[in-house]
Amino acid sequence: MQSSFLAVAINELGVFVALVVLVAMAWKLWVTYVNTLYLRSIEWVMLEVVPPKEVFKSPQAMELVLNALYGGDATNWFLKYWKGELGQVYSLEIASIEGKIHFYVRFHKKFRKVFEAQLYAQYPQAEVKEVADYTAGVPEFTKDGPISLFGYTMKLAKDDPYPIKTYVDFGLDRAVGSLEEAERIDPITPVLETMGSIGIGEQIWVQIIMQKEINRHTIKGEKGEEKGKSSKDKAKAVIKELKEKLKIKDKEGKVSTVDRPSKGEQAVLEAIERHMNKPGFDCGIRVIYLADKEHFSGNTIGAFTAMFRQFTSEDLNTLKIASITKPPDEPWKDLGNRKLNKKKKYILADYKDRAYFYGGFDFKKIGHYFSTPIERGEKPMLLSTEEIATLWHLPGRVAETPTFTRIESKKAEPPANLPI
Numbered sequence: 217m218q219s220s221f222l223a224v225a226i227n228e229l230g231v232f233v234a235l236v237v238l239v240a241m242a243w244k245l246w247v248t249y250v251n252t253l254y255l256r257s258i259e260w261v262m263l264e265v266v267p268p269k270e271v272f273k274s275p276q277a278m279e280l281v282l283n284a285l286y287g288g289d290a291t292n293w294f295l296k297y298w299k300g301e302l303g304q305v306y307s308l309e310i311a312s313i314e315g316k317i318h319f320y321v322r323f324h325k326k327f328r329k330v331f332e333a334q335l336y337a338q339y340p341q342a343e344v345k346e347v348a349d350y351t352a353g354v355p356e357f358t359k360d361g362p363i364s365l366f367g368y369t370m371k372l373a374k375d376d377p378y379p380i381k382t383y384v385d386f387g388l389d390r391a392v393g394s395l396e397e398a399e400r401i402d403p404i405t406p407v408l409e410t411m412g413s414i415g416i417g418e419q420i421w422v423q424i425i426m427q428k429e430i431n432r433h434t435i436k437g438e439k440g441e442e443k444g445k446s447s448k449d450k451a452k453a454v455i456k457e458l459k460e461k462l463k464i465k466d467k468e469g470k471v472s473t474v475d476r477p478s479k480g481e482q483a484v485l486e487a488i489e490r491h492m493n494k495p496g497f498d499c500g501i502r503v504i505y506l507a508d509k510e511h512f513s514g515n516t517i518g519a520f521t522a523m524f525r526q527f528t529s530e531d532l533n534t535l536k537i538a539s540i541t542k543p544p545d546e547p548w549k550d551l552g553n554r555k556l557n558k559k560k561k562y563i564l565a566d567y568k569d570r571a572y573f574y575g576g577f578d579f580k581k582i583g584h585y586f587s588t589p590i591e592r593g594e595k596p597m598l599l600s601t602e603e604i605a606t607l608w609h610l611p612g613r614v615a616e617t618p619t620f621t622r623i624e625s626k627k628a629e630p631p632a633n634l635p636i
Contacts, residue, residue, distance in 0.1 A: 248575075250300030255574060261325040262349050263332075264318055267610035268341035275383040275402075277338035278609035282601045284334040285327065286428055286495035303427050306497075307570045308608040311350050312411035312420040319610065320350070322570060339610060351421070351568045354506065357561045359553075364512035367504035367563045368521065369594060371538035376433070376598035377451040378484075378533040379491045382606040385529070403526045404611050410523040417511030420520065421504045424608055425572040426497040429598055447598050451492035458485060484531050491600040498596040499604070500572040500589060501535070502563060527606070538594065539563075562592070572596070 285306055295301040304327070309320040321331065332344050357365050372378070383389060386401050411420045433450040434443045462481060505520050507513070521537065528534045541560045544550050566572065566589055573596075575588040590596065599607075 247297060247300070250298065251302055251574060252300075254300035254302060259325040260322060261328055262320060262322045262347055263328070263344050264320055264347045265335065265610065266343040266345070267319070267339065270341075271339070271610050271612040273338060273610075273612075274388045275404075275605045275609040276389055279601045279605035281331070281334045281338055282604055283495055284330050285323070286497070286601070302574055303430075305425065305427050305570065305573055308424040308426070308604070310407070310411065310422040310608065312414060312418075313350065314416055314418060315412050315414050317408055317411055318350070319608070320347070322349075342610065349568075354419075354564070354568070357557070357564045359557050362508060363506050364509050365504065365506045365560045365564060366517055366520070366541055367502065367506075367560070367567075368540040369538045369563070369589070370501040370503070370524070370535050370597075371595065372597045373534040373536050374532075375450070375454060376447060377454040377488050377492065379487050379600065380527045380533045380535055380603055380606070381529040382527075382602050383609075384490075384602065385487075402611050403606060404609060406526055407523045408611065410519045413519070414505075414507075414516060415511070417508040418513070418516070419504075419506050421502075421506075421567060423502045423567055423570075424499055424604060425502070425570055426499040426599070426604065427573050429496040429498050432498075447496050448492055451488055455485060455488055455492075458488075480531050487532055491602060494600040494602055496598050496600050497604060498573075499599045500594065500596055501607075502567050504563060504567055506564070562589075 285304075287304075304324055306327075307320075307322040309322065311318050311320060323331070335342060335344060355361055355363065357363065372380070381403070383403065386403055388402065407422070411422070414420060429447055431444050431446045433445045433447060434441055435445050435450055435453040436442075458481070503520070505516055521540075524535050539559070541556060541563060543553060543556055550556055572589050572594075575591060
């Protein structure tokens with residue numbers, strides 16, 4: 217009797233577990249399906265931002281522009297799980313096409329007016345124009361295809377709350393007239409110089425794909441590790457930990473706080489606190505050098521992989537290479553370069569699709585799912601608008617890259633009292 221009752225109970229439990237698994241799978245399929253429909257419905261727009269010949273604004277002007285993009289996430293259950301709406305994704309890009317440098321931004325078309333209004337408010341002499349996608353003419357990477365490719369993604373060396381070296385650290389937050397132009401150091405200059413040094417058949421692409429931050433951080437609380445915390449909570453925890461390290465023991469073994477931490481320690485605390493109070497974006501950074509096979513130059517790769525080195529700070533944070541398309545040190549680990557070619561194919565396809573946060577179904581291929589870099593193991597990094605503006609802003613005269621496209625003349629409206 218008991219054994220039959222136990223058998224029935226086990227059977228019912230198995231049915232229940234199977235039902236739960238099926239419901240969970242069905243729910244995931246539904247969410248992915250509606251998300252895919254939403255992503256396919258977005259009307260994307262690619263804009264080129266052409267700076268004027270003279271830019272007298274610091275990168276702080278671009279920071280104010282980026283602040284306007286903070287937001288755009290689905291706000292209620294209906295929009296998220298029935299309409300499939302997702303947080304808005306923006307892509308800031310710099311492309312060098314045979315040495316000619318262009319600044320691009322790509323996002324949902326509905327944000328165009330907001331972006332243009334903010335940009336013209338800060339850079340009234342700049343020009344914004346809708347353009348075709350410059351990546352469209354580049355074929356998919358294949359082993360025997362017409363192009364050669366080298367690329368890498370980036371990550372932070374330390375925890376997110378530690379910022380990289382920004383325009384504030386280079387003194388570019390001061391008024392333009394407070395420094396002689398020759399003394400001004402714009403950290404974007406080495407990037408533009410490297411990108412402008414290439415020639416016929418070569419291209420260098422830089423992409424910052426970003427989305428409003430989500431609460432994904434883990435901190436050590438009184439009850440152990442707490443997950444799903446905001447970046448501000450994480451920064452506060454780091455600040456608390458740093459302050460604890462500034463404590464020393466006196467001769468009697470009692471703990472007392474150092475009244476005056478060193479300038480370096482104080483600068484780290486101030487930098488974290490400054491960035492903590494600014495809008496933050498979860499970001500992924502990709503950099504690609506590609507060329508026709510006959511024009512691909514291995515000599516370009518050295519400078520290409522080092523062009524972000526100026527943002528490094530030993531006390532703060534460093535942008536370092538996370539994944540790179542080069543063969544392993546031990547050739548037998550990738551016979552025939554199959555893994556390497558797959559990695560090259562992924563980085564190019566992800567760049568062209570602006571894929572990072574979201575995947576989806578390919579309705580043309582039944583059962584085919586587009587995986588995302590995050591699903592393949594990449595981790596987004598949190599960057600404040602100050603950090604992003606340092607990496608992507610309209611450079612002033614200090615950046616004199618000859619191939620950098622600028623507007624030569626000032627556009628002006630005709631005077632109101634012009635006789636007719």
